Amino acid sequence: MTSAIVQSETPVTLIGGGALGPSDLETALALAPVLVAADGGADAALAAGRMPQAVIGDFDSLSARARAGIPADRLFPIREQESTDFDKALRSVAAPLVLAVGFLGDRVDHQLAAFNVLTRHAHRACILIGVHEVIFHAPRRLVLDMAAGQVVSLFPMGRVTGRSEGLEWPIDGLVLTPDGQIGTSNRALGPVTLETDGPGLLAILPRDRLEALIVALRPGS
Incomplete structure (x- = not known):
């Protein structure tokens, strides 16, 4: 390294x-x-x-x-x-x-x-x-300050499973893969919590969520 x-x-x-x-x-x-x-x-x-x-x-x-x-x-x-x-x-x-x-x-x-x-x-x-957007790798757990109706797109770069709260279409029970089920064009109902069981999930948010995202990615948030 x-x-x-x-x-x-x-x-x-x-x-x-x-x-x-x-x-x-x-x-x-x-x-x-x-x-x-x-x-x-x-x-x-x-x-x-x-x-x-x-x-x-x-x-x-x-x-x-x-x-x-x-x-x-x-x-x-x-x-x-x-x-x-x-x-x-x-x-x-x-x-x-x-x-x-x-x-x-x-x-x-x-x-x-x-x-x-x-x-x-x-x-x-x-x-x-x-x-128009910000893109990042989702950590194992993330709490996002989102407004109802804002787009939360999730794209797996590998096999990913997890859970969500505050999404119009929850990811619970889904197996996300790049050549199968993906999670683009989801929408927030309000604040969103994402949890993943491993690495490989990219998240795409509106650019105006940048500062809120920085707060969410701080250690201990």
């Missing part, structure tokens, strides 16, 4: 080189003030007038201009090609929470790879921020 390159007691914003909404970075930094870039995400950070504290990746998409503009002691190349830059960066950051921007949007293959990383690092509290 790669040792931590960045260690922070406060939440970290991780920026990638994918599609970035106009307010994504500032929204994340207001909640997670430490900025780390995954490879070409450093270009997006500099374009927004932000200097990352660290740049982590294989550097195949980091521009020469960005490389020249970032102090050498903030550049951390990881040359192996067996994992994505999101994976390299996430596993190299030790923080209570990571808010990831620039990993959703233009390319479906990049999004699928990001979901794969969330699943393989299920123990990490990491939230992908999209234009």
Whole structure:
């Protein structure tokens, strides 16, 4: 396992080189003030007038201009090609929470790879921020502050069972699998409690639930 390159007691914003909404970075930094870039995400950070504290990746998409503009002691190349830059960066950051921007949007293959990383690092509290939604790996138990009628989509990345309270269509008794029963387009009746019997379940919520989700993911919540 790669040792931590960045260690922070406060939440970290991780920026990638994918599609970035106009307010994504500032929204994340207001909640997670430490900025780390995954490879070409450093270009997006500099374009927004932000200097990352660290740049982590294989550097195949980091521009020469960005490389020249970032102090050498903030550049951390990881040359192996067996994992994505999101994976390299996430596993190299030790923080209570990571808010990831620039990993959703233009390319479906990049999004699928990001979901794969969330699943393989299920123990990490990491939230992908999209234009309209936030996506995260559900912990074993989660209590969400939701309003009636809000969408709660659940997508299994493996075989998952569990229980729920506060969903219009409970998951109790279901076996969720990527090639079988899934749980997208469910709706909250109010506050929602999710419990899973193991890893592998991704949850997708409206973006306006981001701050409530951060509270829910805090240890002891």
